[in-house]
Amino acid sequence: MRHGRPGPVFRAVVPSGRVATGRGGAARSAVVYLVALLASWMCAGVAAHAQNIGVRARVDRENIEEGGQTSLVVEVFGPTLGEVGPPDVSGITEFDIVGGPMTSNRFQWINGRTSATRSYTYLLRPRRTGSLRIPALGLLVNGRTFRTEAVNVEVYPAGSAGAPGPRPSPPGANPGAGGGPGRPARPGSSQSEGDGTAMVRVVADVDTRTAYVGQQVTLRVLLDTQTEILNLGMKDTPTFPGFWAEEIKLPENLELRRIVHGADTYSEYTLMKRALFPTGSGTLTIPPLSYQIQVRRRSQDPIESFFFTPTETITRRTEPIAIRIQPLPSGSRPEGFSGAVGNFTLAVTADRKDSRVNDAIGVKVRVTGEGNLNAVNALPLPDLSDFKQYAPKISSSTNVVADRLRGEKVWDYVLIPLAPGQQTIPPVRFSFFDAKAGTFRTVASPPLTIQVARGADGDAGTGAGLVAQRDVRQLRRDIRFIKQAPDGLRDRSLPMYRAPWFIALVLLPLAADLGLFTYTRTRDSQRAHARQRRERRARSLARRRLKEARRRMSPSTTRAFYAEVAQALTEYVAAKFDTSASGLTRDRIEDLLATRGAAEEDRRAFHRCLEACDYARFAPTSSGSEEMRRTLLAAEEILVRLERSLAA
Amino acid sequence: MRPARAASALLLALWGAASLHPLIASTSKELFETGNSAYEQGRFQDAAAAYEKVVAYGVADPRVLYNLGNSYFKLGKLGSAILCYERVLRLDSSDQDARVNLEFARGLIRDRLQEPEIPYPVKAMKDVLDTLPLELVGLVFLCIYYLAASLLGALLLATGAVRRRVLGYGAAAAGLCAILAAGILYYKIQDRTSAHAIVMTDRVDVLSGPSSDNTVLFTVHEGTRLELRNRRDGWYQVSLPNAMSGWVPSESVERV
Numbered sequence: 001m002r003h004g005r006p007g008p009v010f011r012a013v014v015p016s017g018r019v020a021t022g023r024g025g026a027a028r029s030a031v032v033y034l035v036a037l038l039a040s041w042m043c044a045g046v047a048a049h050a051q052n053i054g055v056r057a058r059v060d061r062e063n064i065e066e067g068g069q070t071s072l073v074v075e076v077f078g079p080t081l082g083e084v085g086p087p088d089v090s091g092i093t094e095f096d097i098v099g100g101p102m103t104s105n106r107f108q109w110i111n112g113r114t115s116a117t118r119s120y121t122y123l124l125r126p127r128r129t130g131s132l133r134i135p136a137l138g139l140l141v142n143g144r145t146f147r148t149e150a151v152n153v154e155v156y157p158a159g160s161a162g163a164p165g166p167r168p169s170p171p172g173a174n175p176g177a178g179g180g181p182g183r184p185a186r187p188g189s190s191q192s193e194g195d196g197t198a199m200v201r202v203v204a205d206v207d208t209r210t211a212y213v214g215q216q217v218t219l220r221v222l223l224d225t226q227t228e229i230l231n232l233g234m235k236d237t238p239t240f241p242g243f244w245a246e247e248i249k250l251p252e253n254l255e256l257r258r259i260v261h262g263a264d265t266y267s268e269y270t271l272m273k274r275a276l277f278p279t280g281s282g283t284l285t286i287p288p289l290s291y292q293i294q295v296r297r298r299s300q301d302p303i304e305s306f307f308f309t310p311t312e313t314i315t316r317r318t319e320p321i322a323i324r325i326q327p328l329p330s331g332s333r334p335e336g337f338s339g340a341v342g343n344f345t346l347a348v349t350a351d352r353k354d355s356r357v358n359d360a361i362g363v364k365v366r367v368t369g370e371g372n373l374n375a376v377n378a379l380p381l382p383d384l385s386d387f388k389q390y391a392p393k394i395s396s397s398t399n400v401v402a403d404r405l406r407g408e409k410v411w412d413y414v415l416i417p418l419a420p421g422q423q424t425i426p427p428v429r430f431s432f433f434d435a436k437a438g439t440f441r442t443v444a445s446p447p448l449t450i451q452v453a454r455g456a457d458g459d460a461g462t463g464a465g466l467v468a469q470r471d472v473r474q475l476r477r478d479i480r481f482i483k484q485a486p487d488g489l490r491d492r493s494l495p496m497y498r499a500p501w502f503i504a505l506v507l508l509p510l511a512a513d514l515g516l517f518t519y520t521r522t523r524d525s526q527r528a529h530a531r532q533r534r535e536r537r538a539r540s541l542a543r544r545r546l547k548e549a550r551r552r553m554s555p556s557t558t559r560a561f562y563a564e565v566a567q568a569l570t571e572y573v574a575a576k577f578d579t580s581a582s583g584l585t586r587d588r589i590e591d592l593l594a595t596r597g598a599a600e601e602d603r604r605a606f607h608r609c610l611e612a613c614d615y616a617r618f619a620p621t622s623s624g625s626e627e628m629r630r631t632l633l634a635a636e637e638i639l640v641r642l643e644r645s646l647a648a
Numbered sequence: 649m650r651p652a653r654a655a656s657a658l659l660l661a662l663w664g665a666a667s668l669h670p671l672i673a674s675t676s677k678e679l680f681e682t683g684n685s686a687y688e689q690g691r692f693q694d695a696a697a698a699y700e701k702v703v704a705y706g707v708a709d710p711r712v713l714y715n716l717g718n719s720y721f722k723l724g725k726l727g728s729a730i731l732c733y734e735r736v737l738r739l740d741s742s743d744q745d746a747r748v749n750l751e752f753a754r755g756l757i758r759d760r761l762q763e764p765e766i767p768y769p770v771k772a773m774k775d776v777l778d779t780l781p782l783e784l785v786g787l788v789f790l791c792i793y794y795l796a797a798s799l800l801g802a803l804l805l806a807t808g809a810v811r812r813r814v815l816g817y818g819a820a821a822a823g824l825c826a827i828l829a830a831g832i833l834y835y836k837i838q839d840r841t842s843a844h845a846i847v848m849t850d851r852v853d854v855l856s857g858p859s860s861d862n863t864v865l866f867t868v869h870e871g872t873r874l875e876l877r878n879r880r881d882g883w884y885q886v887s888l889p890n891a892m893s894g895w896v897p898s899e900s901v902e903r904v
Contacts, residue, residue, distance in 0.1 A: 477752060481718070482715040492708055512801060
């Protein structure tokens with residue numbers, strides 16, 4: 001919401017050399033005045049002579065209501081001032097500084113003597129009620145620090161019986177006397193001594209007390225006065241909660257009108273005009289607007305009137321204005337209505353009617369009429385499939401005609417035709433609420449026909465690069481559609497892991513592996529058993545062979561004898577080591593015996609006996625009986641020793 | 649005489665069951681198509697009634713439950729619709745349509761539940777596993793399991809050292825894979841058999857104990873999924889993903 005500027009300010013008409021202090025006694029006599037003037041000259045002379053610099057602080061109201069404001073004026077005065085720094089206001093903790101510092105300089109030359117005053121004015125708002133204190137403020141003047149006196153301010157609760165009346169000085173200042181409509185200002189008071197301050201009033205009025213949301217309500221603030229206004233300003237920046245405010249500019253020179261209230265004639269000025277647009281429904285209130293007005297005070301003192309301009313500052317406040325705001329009808333709201341309220345026309349124009357593929361066309365959509373178009377943001381031109389469309393440049397402007405805000409909003413589009421032929425921009429629609437008729441209205445433009453020729457290079461606009469690709473937008477969401485069952489329905493309540501076949505398939509490998517394990521263990525066990533039995537029978541088998549050899553121990557059966565002895569030895573080793581006797585060579589026998597820990601001497605004896613048998617079997621000479629007997633004994637001894645060593 | 653009579657009764661029962669099955673099958677198919685036709689014409693109440701009859705026949709086909717959920721959704725029965733979609737996913741976790749509809753329906757319930765934070769890799773794996781059908785996981789498990797068992801059997805029969813070593817490594821690797829597949833299958837079974845319930849009434853107060861005079865701890869609304877932790881005298885002890893827990897009347901919720 002825009003805030004309006006403060007109202008026009010009357011330039012103070014203060015003659016040079018005169019002080020518009022706002023102070024003034026009620027009935028000072030000419031003699032007293034002359035004495036005071038003389039004393040002032042004397043003091044000024046002394047001060048000038050002593051280069052005396054003085055500072056002081058004062059407030060315009062020492063008794064204020066809670067939430068009110070008071071002006072603090074810090075003045076530095078002296079014959080000449082030189083460099084003056086602003087006062088250090090960091091010590092003001094019980095007030096909020098809501099305005100200032102406003103600096104003003106005053107220079108006087110009287111009878112060859114000069115005096116200068118620089119004042120800093122602050123607007124203070126108390127933070128609490130009670131007796132508040134503005135502490136002594138320090139100023140740096142020509143490198144020296146001066147301190148003002150502390151100032152006390154009494155703050156009363158708002159609306160309390162103890163709320164202060166106007167301060168005796170300035171006379172006639174009557175802050176509480178509002179100048180709203182129906183409440184004429186009181187013509188003076190006992191303190192005003194019949195001056196003219198009460199004949200000033202400020203009135204706010206609106207053109208309608210009921211309106212629709214978005215409909216313009218024109219606020220006007222008028223100043224009626226019977227006295228000369230020297231200065232005027234708003235106390236606070238005006239705010240209009242619940243409204244969009246547009247300023248209606250006033251002429252530089254305020255127009256003066258003469259009006260008559262009863263028997264009195266007033267000069268009337270328009271201080272402010274605002275076009276207010278309600279943003280919500282219900283009862284909205286335009287808050288009071290406060291003005292501080294400096295007026296010329298009528299003085300019965302001719303000397304004062306002659307030498308000075310007696311002035312005073314008064315406050316006038318308008319009455320709050322309640323306006324009933326109705327919502328827009330919801331039943332007949334057209335699609336695409338974007339909130340415009342007023343009376344509008346629509347125009348759609350193209351900068352040319354003939355174009356080529358890829359040649360840009362400018363299309364303007366212009367909405368004009370009475371009402372506020374600032375809130376209208378919807379794009380009026382729909383998506384056009386045959387044009388590449390860029391984001392429009394939007395411009396808007398407002399003007400005021402007969403206190404009614406008129407707006408114009410222009411959407412400036414650039415369209416690029418994508419295909420040759422006769423292309424049409426469809427009608428553009430704009431809907432608004434006509435507050436006067438109380439209905440929605442829709443205005444539409446006629447369709448625009450654009451003749452699009454092929455491009456300069458014969459481009460028919462079918463190139464993929466020209467297509468304005470955009471992401472596919474999800475407009476709405478819904479559940480997915482139902483399913484069909486062409487293959488029939490199946491009951492799947494029994495899960496696979498509970499099906500007997502699944503359990504059987506899980507158990508089957510377990511059983512198979514368990515069976516295999518059992519089988520292999522049994523087989524290995526049987527093999528081991530057979531090996532042990534053969535090993536156990538090795539000795540007896542060898543003895544049987546040796547017994548057979550003993551039976552053949554005769555010269556005629558020498559070869560058979562030695563064959564039996566050799567076989568007894570070989571088969572013994574084969575049985576002991578569970579191997580075949582046919583594949584046993586000397587080296588193999590040596591390895592086997594060595595691995596089982598047979599003594600080397602026994603192994604050597606074994607081989608010697610075996611070699612002796614082989615020699616006797618295949619040598620041409622025959623052995624004697626004694627030789628065979630020794631061989632038999634040696635074989636028996638070897639077997640005994642091997643049996644012993646292998647068993648160990 | 650008695651055994652003969654019993655045998656006759658058994659035969660009659662078997663014949664009856666055998667003859668009833670195709671009858672049910674044909675009737676349920678017709679009802680299903682009747683429901684589909686009603687749904688397409690916008691008669692969602694009739695469609696739901698037809699699907700309910702199919703379910704009452706004991707035909708737990710995910711497509712029937714899915715269509716029933718859609719009918720409930722169109723009728724505005726959010727809790728019933730969510731219950732049906734949950735049951736569809738229990739029967740067939742790979743049904744993307746049911747998953748999408750369930751997510752859409754969950755977006756309409758009034759309770760917003762904060763799911764516990766899951767690290768990204770775990771969440772990604774969970775999402776993948778959730779979309780795998782239980783049957784597929786079971787078949788993959790069986791394949792790996794049989795491979796491991798075969799290698800183990802060969803190892804038992806093998807004699808050569810090299811062969812035994814190769815078979816041993818192979819059996820160990822296949823065994824590990826089989827254990828992994830068994831874990832995934834277990835997760836799927838747990839997911840299918842986990843005890844959950846859907847709130848079926850517009851709102852239900854969750855109490856601090858299994859009786860109505862207990863303190864109201866919080867309130868849940870139609871369609872919210874609760875984990876069932878205990879049951880006692882017509883009351884369920886339930887909990888939410890954010891560990892809030894309490895008791896609700898069993899008639900206010902429906903077990904998935």
